[in-house]
Amino acid sequence: MGRSAVNATSPALSYLGRPLGAVGGFFAFALDALVAIFHRPFAFREFIVQSWFVARVSFIPTVLLAIPFTVLGVFTFNIVLVDFGAADFSGALAAVGAVTQIGPLVTVLVIAGAGATAMCADLGARTIREELDALKVMGINPLQTLVVPRVLAATMVSVLLFSVVVVVGLSGGFVFSVFIQHVNPGSFVAAFTFVTDLTDVFISLLKAALFGLSAGLIACFKGTTVAGGPAGVGNAVNETVIYTFIVLFAINIIVTAAGIRL
Template sequence: MQWAAGYWRDHPRRSLETFGRQITMGIQAIAELFVDIFKGKFPFNEFIKQCGFMASTAVAPTLLVSVPIGVIVSIQVGSIAGQVGASSFAGAANGLGIIRQGAPLVTSLLIAGAVGSAICADLGSRTIREEIDAMKVMGVDPMRRLVAPRLAAAMLVSVLLCGFVCFVGFLTGYMFNVFAQAGTPGSYTSTFASFAVSGDLVLALIKSVIFGLLVAIIACDTGLNTRGGPGGVANSVNSAVVNSVILLFAVNVIMTQLYNTLFPAKVV
């Protein structure tokens, strides 16, 4: 009972401390990113290395998730559209479902699960080996040398993954609708073009940038504050992934609601 009472008394305080620390680190990392780019001191070699690492880590899982998502959306949308006699609108519903929600959600899960865990494990291992302390002693700023390049790489890779999911999801839905559900290519593409506007894609890409930023901040902060040896690295990775997924889903709901409020759908 005493442990439980102490946990519930101290946990909110520790959560607020972690949240404040992550906000501070995020602001500092973004400032370092822009200042270094402006001064020509940005470590592009580390940035390119991290982009290649993140892309190689996340592309294959993204492809394997995007195809089933496109098929599932096509099956559900095609079934409902057929029941109400609106099978010609399957392209519009499928496209909107994938671009507005499917692509950002898949991107958030893959970024948090693949990229975020890799960042946290890398920095956590460096922390418990005291490499971060050694860098500080030698006058090397970890924020500039390690965090800023990973922040920029995560945002870039997240945008590319979101566009990749949109393309694969649309292509999968199109092929499944035409070849498996006896749909017509013309109706699928025409209804898709009528209902899906460029703002939907822009919203998805903006979401992906924010998702990549949040995942990188959470993963870097958790990795740099790892304690407890190898077991602490495992706990940090688990914490980073869980916190990232919860936060990204909440941010996705907020951004979707704001977009629907500020830019309501027009009647075609």
């Protein structure tokens, strides 16, 4: 009876062991990467190259997503505000949406869908070609020369993308509100700080930095642990998108709740 119970639970344990082992491996990888950031020498040239690479593949999707998201939000809120005779406060709602919600949301979508997948595919291709093993044989640490620059580049570009989303979103909301819905331009701009202040901006910048850091770590982990040839690289890219979405939305909820409490 005892042996049969053990045999019945062993498949469940084996199914749980694989994802738990992957989670533990990721946290160990992330800790090693964070520690390697403070080690020298720092691959500054690789950091510049990766920053430009992530910015290049992410900038246009960021602008194309920021405009419709903001315009749709401003249009919806302005309809209600006009009915109540409070159209002058539309700038306050545009600022709240662009800074606290639309900016982080668009950053999540772009970083996970464009930046993280590109980094994962690059590292995955290097892994299956055994370039990382060749670096280890030559005494070069791949974590310090390849992973750290990509993680820092994703973090920095994520913060910059958030700033782009806020600027583009507020500009698009201003144009749409003033020229389409005939809101007073001075009242629209003056209402920016009616609800939103520097604390909201700092919290959103923190979220953007955490988004980039998490996306970079997940992409690099999946890229450096890929197996199964080219098909494995494709699977790793798909998994990177899914895991990055899950983690980034969780970070958004946690940091937003903490910011509201503060």
